[in-house]
Amino acid sequence: MDLFNLEGKVAVITGSGKGIGKAIALGLADAGADVVVVARTQSDIDQTVLEIEQKGRKAIGISTDVKKKEEIERMVEQTLHTFGKIDILINNAGMNIRTPALEVSEEEWELIIQTNMKSVFLASQAVGKHMVEQKHGSIINISSVAGHVALRTGVAYAATKAGIIQMTKTLALEWGKYNVRVNAIAPWYFKTPLTEKLLTNKEYYDEVISRTPLRRVGDVKELVGPAVFLASDASSYVTGHTIFVDGGMSIYGF
Ligand SMILES: NC(=O)c1ccc[n+]([C@@H]2O[C@H](COP(=O)([O-])OP(=O)(O)OC[C@H]3O[C@@H](n4cnc5c(N)ncnc54)[C@H](OP(=O)(O)O)[C@@H]3O)[C@@H](O)[C@H]2O)c1
Incomplete structure (x- = not known):
């Protein structure tokens, strides 16, 4: 469908060397986008670029530490x-250390x-400045259900993911008049290098599943649809909103 077509669009995706960011990068390329792959590990960047090029799209990799303003500006x-x-910015790079408060x-x-x-x-x-000038753009921030309900993910992680949801609303409010949309995606558990070890703990995994109405964790490919939807016409x-891609977990009341 043309509405979802990203041909001729340029997408910058942070943390696209592996996991969720890589899956979204490949998915956006399938929808027609050219992609800028951003992470720090050069071998991961090169592999994602190669896989995008094999789909017939343009891709470049730019090694960037997203903690550093000057590196983001250079990127x-x-x-x-x-x-x-x-045209599209996906703020996906993230990490966690699960330490008691x-x-x-x-x-x-x-x-x-x-x-x-x-x-x-x-x-x-940095990207918003350019999008405001060109009077269009879609920014998608990867939050987490941990930014909405209390989980045992650690206090700092939860604070960042809640902060992202509110930042999404504030930027959407400021930039709406320039036709720049800002939305977020809040995933529940997806098997990636970040969560792999945790999810191999059977007791923990069973508890996760028992609180998930769809009775399974997500496959990273299941984040592509929501990302293409938010990136495209x-x-x-739709702006300022967070889509929960969580197998129903965040509606679970008991
Ligand atoms: N997996 C889940 O179940 C889940 C659930 C909810 C939310 N999320 C969120 O989804 C996002 C992706 O998670 P994931 O599971 O795909 O994690 P992942 O497999 O660990 O991948 C994280 C990516 O971010 C990059 N990254 C980390 N720190 C960076 C930095 N300082 N500068 C540039 N790139 C950096 C990593 O590359 P380098 O290390 O090479 O830089 C890697 O490409 C995160 O924001 C996470 O909080 C994940």
Whole structure:
């Protein structure tokens, strides 16, 4: 369907070397987009670029630490130099350390806040400036159900993911008049390098499943549909919202 067609669009996707970001990068390429692959590990970046090129789309990889403003600005400049525009930004890069609140060090707090939340603001600001000028754009922030309900993911992680939901609303409010839309996706458990170890713990896995109406964890490919929807004209009147891709987990009341 033309509404979902991303041909001629340029998408910057942070954390697209593996896991959810890579799946979304490949999915957007399938929908027609050219992709800028952003992460730090060069071998992962190269592999994602190769797989996108094999789909007949253009891709470049730019090694970037999203915690650093100057690196984000350099990445945006390089992207504009190569492609001349950015239509879609997906702020996906993230990490977690699950430490009980009483034991979280200041360094750990800073690392999680900078990686998961400050990065979303810095990239949105750098790319948003360009989108506001060109008077169109779609920004998609990857939050988590941990930003909405209380989970045992750790306090810093939860704070960043809740912060992302509110940042999404505020940026949507400020930039709506420039036809720049800002939305978020909040996933529940998906098997990726981030969660693999946790989900191999049978007791934990069974508890996760017991709280998930669809009775399974997600496959990263199941995030492609929501991402293409929010990136494309199919969602042209949707902004400031968070789509929960969670097998129904966040509606579970008991
Ligand atoms: N998996 C889940 O169940 C789940 C659930 C809810 C939300 N999420 C969120 O979804 C996003 C992706 O998670 P995932 O499971 O796919 O994680 P993942 O498999 O660990 O992948 C994370 C990606 O982010 C990149 N990254 C991390 N820190 C970075 C930094 N400072 N600068 C640039 N890139 C960085 C990593 O590459 P480098 O290390 O090479 O930089 C990697 O490509 C995260 O925001 C996570 O919080 C995941």
